[in-house]
Amino acid sequence: MSVLIKGGTVVTADHTFKSDVYCEDGKIVAIGENLDVPASAEVVNADGQYVMPGGIDPHTHMQFPFMGTVASDDFYTGTAAALAGGTTSIIDFVIPQPGQRLMDAYHQWQKWAEKAATDFTFHVAITWWDESVHDDMETLVREHGVNSFKHFMAYKNAIMADDETLVNSFRRCVELGAMPTVHAENGELVYQLQQEMLKKGITGPEAQPLSRPPFVEGEAANRAIQVAQAMHTPLYIVHVSCKDSLDAIARARAEGQRVYGEVLAGHLAIDDSVYRSEDFDFAAGHVMSPPFRPKEHQDALWRGLQGGNLHTTATDHCCFCKDQKAAGRDDFTKIPNGTAGVEDRLAILWDEGVNKGRLTLNEFVAVTSTNTAKLFNIYPQKGSITEGADADIVVWDPQGTRTISADSHHMNVDFNIFEGRTVTGIPSHTLSHGKIVWRNGQLNAERGAGRYIKRPPFSPVVEAVARQTELNEPQAVKR
Ligand code: URP
Ligand code: ZN
Ligand code: ZN
């Protein structure tokens, strides 16, 4: 199986150059012009197009059992849709119930993911603490290639991690060389504000942003950053949605702290007016946490990406159909939280970012794949166009257009938060392990073709922070 991508312009996170790319047996084996390739190689004509690393979505929840239901995209349908949009790897989440052994949850998620069509890997959530959690974290890192652990600071009475759990887990991450990550929202405040809204009789989706205002996110981001500082660990904050948490990251980074921010395509493109719609299905279709924000926050998020205080883009792909969202018709706290997007992220980032001069081509690649690959230590196997890398490639047609709609998307959900937007810039071809799985609108995803990606601990950043800590160990005074 070999493919020659001919006549395109290769774009990586650090340069742009005209070149052909030859893939064989799942790997990129040659980059250059006039390559000597077998006559049997399939040729993809990339004239006038960009050849970039396939997208890596660092935040998805396929078939996630959550809030009394299960996310409607499973590991096959969701990853197939990803390929249609140019994304070739996902990082999903293993989320144990409090009290559940991490290893049991991990094996459960591995089983579910066997049908994935893209490569996949897992952050593992720390939702409770005891000695078994401490031990299972080590097993996950050393034997299963997990190098990041997630902490939900929201979802009180469910999967929320309190400060004691954060401290215990961050400390353990440092010992193991893993990266802690957080969903930053103050779960107690969210809970109290939700009760307040219900008491006032505000029971519809408009209560979602009212119960989760930006300061709730800012508080948790600041707290997680201070805990990370105390524990001497880098920190990755998922779905940064507002100025308040972005400012927290900017402040910490200005002080030299290694804090990284992820932003969702949705939060960059959609504002909170959606919750005022009188159409319940439409408003509820946008219910997620953190919620969509007033317009000025979107502008701040774009500046965050441009200025280097936000590093990765994701979707938090977690879809629920209208009949699932309807569980919260009379009580917004029962609307399953989450929105879809794994298929649309690259096109939205291109159309809103590159086409509007907010991102360079190279920055586009950095924030859609390379930075994630580096932070989670799978670079340059993923997130790069280099000889020896996995042949996970998107051929991008900057002139192609698509009108996004639930009627035509590949995701298994009857709603699309980007409904009706016409984007310019779409994938013409997607290659996964050197196989053409998306070709001019034809999807050839293969159930179960995705492989589990093992991620070694002690990424360069984790290693550097550990070294600094060691050199700055406090010393007792000898008397
Ligand atoms: O609303 C969301 N984001 N649902 C998925 C779980 C999470 O918080 O990431
Ligand atoms: Zn132990
Ligand atoms: Zn979250």
Ligand code: ZN
């Ligand atoms: Zn999430």
